[in-house]
Amino acid sequence: MTDATIIKKLPSLTGLRQRRNPLEENPFFHPSHGFYINPSDVILSQVVYDLSSDSQPLVAYHRAGPRREILYEPSSVKAAIVTCGGLCPGMNTVIRELVVALWELYGVRQIYGIPAGYRGFYSMEAVELNPKIVHNWHKKGGTVLATSRGGFDLAKIVDAIQIKGYNQVYIIGGDGTMRGAVAIFKEVSRRKMEVGITGIPKTVDNDVGIIDRSFGFQTAVEMAQEAISAAHVEAESAINGIGLVKLMGRSTGHIALHATLSSRDVDCCLIPEMGFYLEGKGGLFEFLEQRLKDNKHAVLVVAEGAGQEMIPRNETQKQERDESGNLVFLDVGVWLKSALKEWWGRDHPGELFTVKYIDPTYMIRAVPANATDNLYCTLLAHSAIHGIMAGYTGFVSGPVNGNYAYIPLEEVAQAKNEVNTSCHKWAWVRSVTNQPDFEKKC
Ligand SMILES: Nc1ncnc2c1ncn2[C@@H]1O[C@H](COP(=O)(O)OP(=O)(O)OP(=O)(O)O)[C@@H](O)[C@H]1O
Ligand SMILES: O=P(O)(O)OC[C@H]1O[C@](O)(CO)[C@@H](O)[C@@H]1O
Ligand SMILES: [Mg+2]
Numbered sequence: 001m002t003d004a005t006i007i008k009k010l011p012s013l014t015g016l017r018q019r020r021n022p023l024e025e026n027p028f029f030h031p032s033h034g035f036y037i038n039p040s041d042v043i044l045s046q047v048v049y050d051l052s053s054d055s056q057p058l059v060a061y062h063r064a065g066p067r068r069e070i071l072y073e074p075s076s077v078k079a080a081i082v083t084c085g086g087l088c089p090g091m092n093t094v095i096r097e098l099v100v101a102l103w104e105l106y107g108v109r110q111i112y113g114i115p116a117g118y119r120g121f122y123s124m125e126a127v128e129l130n131p132k133i134v135h136n137w138h139k140k141g142g143t144v145l146a147t148s149r150g151g152f153d154l155a156k157i158v159d160a161i162q163i164k165g166y167n168q169v170y171i172i173g174g175d176g177t178m179r180g181a182v183a184i185f186k187e188v189s190r191r192k193m194e195v196g197i198t199g200i201p202k203t204v205d206n207d208v209g210i211i212d213r214s215f216g217f218q219t220a221v222e223m224a225q226e227a228i229s230a231a232h233v234e235a236e237s238a239i240n241g242i243g244l245v246k247l248m249g250r251s252t253g254h255i256a257l258h259a260t261l262s263s264r265d266v267d268c269c270l271i272p273e274m275g276f277y278l279e280g281k282g283g284l285f286e287f288l289e290q291r292l293k294d295n296k297h298a299v300l301v302v303a304e305g306a307g308q309e310m311i312p313r314n315e316t317q318k319q320e321r322d323e324s325g326n327l328v329f330l331d332v333g334v335w336l337k338s339a340l341k342e343w344w345g346r347d348h349p350g351e352l353f354t355v356k357y358i359d360p361t362y363m364i365r366a367v368p369a370n371a372t373d374n375l376y377c378t379l380l381a382h383s384a385i386h387g388i389m390a391g392y393t394g395f396v397s398g399p400v401n402g403n404y405a406y407i408p409l410e411e412v413a414q415a416k417n418e419v420n421t422s423c424h425k426w427a428w429v430r431s432v433t434n435q436p437d438f439e440k441k442c
Contacts, residue, residue, distance in 0.1 A: 004057035007042055010387075010406055011185075011394040015194045016071040021389070022107055023066055029105075037065035037386075043405040045210070064383035064397050064404035071391030072167070072196075074107040080126065080166040082114035083143040084173035084180070085324070087362075088204040089216035090369035090377040091172060093138040095145060097381035098170055099129045105382075106389055112166070113144075117173075118180060119151025121160040138374055141367045143172075150323025152180050158187045161195060168196045168388050174203040176324050178396070178413040185394040185409055196388040199396040199409050200380055204365045206254040209415025210407055211398030215380060216365070217254065219373045223364035224259035228301065232265040234356035235297035240348075242288065242298050242340060242355045246333035248364060249303030250326070253419045255364070256303040260429055267291050267298040268435040272305035273419045274426075276438040278339060285343050287436050302332050304361070311335045333357050379404060 021036070023029045042060035049055075081098055083091050095113065102108040112126040120126075127145070137144055161169060161184075171181045178199050185197040201208040206217040224247050231243025247255045253271020260269040268287065270276050277283045291298040311330045320328040337357045344353040369377060376399075383397035383404045396412040397404060419426060421439070430437065 005060055006057050007060045008408055008411065010062055010392045010408060013071055013194050013196060013391045013393055016391060018069045018071060019073065021066060021068055021070050022074060023105060026105065035066065036068040037063050039067065043400050043403045045400060047401045061400055061405035061407050064387060064406050066386045067390035070389040072389055075109070077108045077168055078110040078166050079108060079168040079170065080112050080114055081145070081170045082117065082120065082172065083145050083147045084117040084171070084177040085147060085149060085202065086174070086204065087142050087147065087365045088202045089141060089219035089365060089367050090373045091143040091202060092140050093369050093374050093377035094172055094200055094215070094381050095143065096134040096137040097378045098385065099134045100131045101382050101385050103131050106385065116146045117148035117151060118157055119148055122153065122156035126164065139368055154183050154187055157184060158191065161188065162193060167194060170198055170200060170384060172200045172202050174201070175208060175413065178409065182410050182413045196393040198384045198388050199412065200384055201396055201398060201412060205249050205252050207252040207417050208412060209417040210412055211400060212402065215373050215377050216369055219367060219370040220248070220255055220364040221258040221262060222370055223367055224255060224360065225263055227358045227360035228259060228263045228265055228299065231356060231358050232299050235299055238297065238354040239352040240292050240296065240354065242300060244300045244302065244333055244337055244355055244357045246302050246304055246359045246361065248361060250305045250329070252417065253303040253306065256301050257419055257425065257429055260301050261432060264432065265299050266301050266433055268300050268433055269429055270300070270302040270306040271419055272303055274421050274438060276307060282436045302336060304329055304332060307332050333359055
């Protein structure tokens with residue numbers, strides 16, 4: 001650690017009295033040396049350095065985990081848990097583990113689920129939760145609490161937190177949710193309320209930055225394999241067959257990229273971070289023409305956000321947004337399928353050709369988390385609880401270089417994890433598929 005190390009400070013509650021962590025007395029834990037995390041323990045944000053270049057300051061985050069001293073008297077805790085945005089494998093596991101760990105580790109007895117996302121704070125009755133109620137939730141896809149987009153009314157939400165007396169709020173959601181959580185955290189601080197606010201990043205697209213990856217992502221990639229295999233079988237069993245699979249990924253192509261690398265059946269992977277074009281030298285049609293000549297079939301994987309700028313839109317479609325304000329996308333798979341058919345009919349009249357389009361969109365996210373993601377969700381929930389019990393607020397827990405860290409919420413809300421098309425991973429995709437370097441023309 002050098003003088004140039006920047007340690008990302010976390011906001012803390014100030015009006016509560018320090019007390020011993022009740023884990024000390026918990027019959028299942030025998031806190032040994034090293035069990036508690038020192039407030040001075042940090043995780044470095046970067047572990048790869050170029051020693052030949054000028055040294056940059058090191059950036060470090062506080063390490064997540066139980067603290068010897070905490071700020072809440074467990075019997076005074078009234079916790080609220082909310083899930084917002086789209087579904088993601090593992091949401092129920094996070095809820096379950098928050099409830100079970102608050103109850104079992106810290107002895108908290110007042111735990112409430114807020115139904116249907118942010119709007120639920122002020123428009124619906126909260127549900128009382130305990131370990132019995134949530135015991136098998138980790139085996140279910142979706143979120144038992146229900147979720148929604150939109151409905152973010154800051155004043156009403158914070159009023160509800162104040163009136164109901166919640167003093168710990170666990171917010172599970174994606175980038176939009178995290179931006180909302182920042183606003184709640186700031187308003188709660190402005191009103192001088194002693195309420196811990198923590199975000200648990202959820203995004204099947206894996207588009208949240210700083211953390212290594214988001215929960216549910218690996219499950220989604222695994223689920224995508226079935227669609228790609230089916231597309232491959234369909235394409236192989238036809239004359240000049242093309243299997244086309246559209247995968248989630250609004251503005252990032254992580255699912256498409258990882259599914260492509262895992263499958264090895266994919267001939268071309270199209271992602272939002274890399275523009276592509278259809279006609280002419282180096283275009284998609286020329287590439288597919290050659291693949292069909294060589295292999296008699298081809299498999300295309302396209303992320304939903306890819307090629308959006310090429311799809312013709314009417315004026316209404318140009319303006320269309322979902323309840324949260326996200327642009328509504330047109331179906332790139334449907335557009336691509338029709339463009340492929342038009343191309344083949346034009347350039348190869350009378351020759352057999354088939355495009356089988358598979359859209360497993362919701363099937364890859366509306367499933368329970370796999371074993372790896374379930375474990376990950378558990379560690380996230382535990383980290384969040386330990387942090388909030390210690391009095392931190394306005395933070396997010398997540399793995400940074402393999403270790404769990406507490407990251408300022410504002411930083412996470414702003415950070416975006418895009419596929420870096422100049423890095424090794426994308427080069428690897430191109431070496432596996434041998435697809436064109438569309439960037440040459442784009
Ligand atoms: N800038 C913002 N400020 C306050 N609230 C926001 C903001 N952006 C989005 N929200 C709210 O956050 C919630 C979830 O947002 P959104 O629907 O964009 O999903 P998300 O959290 O990004 O998850 P995902 O994109 O992974 O499905 C919604 O209730 C929305 O109103
Ligand atoms: O149809 P919904 O629920 O709005 O969700 C669709 C979006 O949610 C995500 O799964 C997460 O943002 C995106 O990949 C997708 O565009
Ligand atoms: Mg989002």
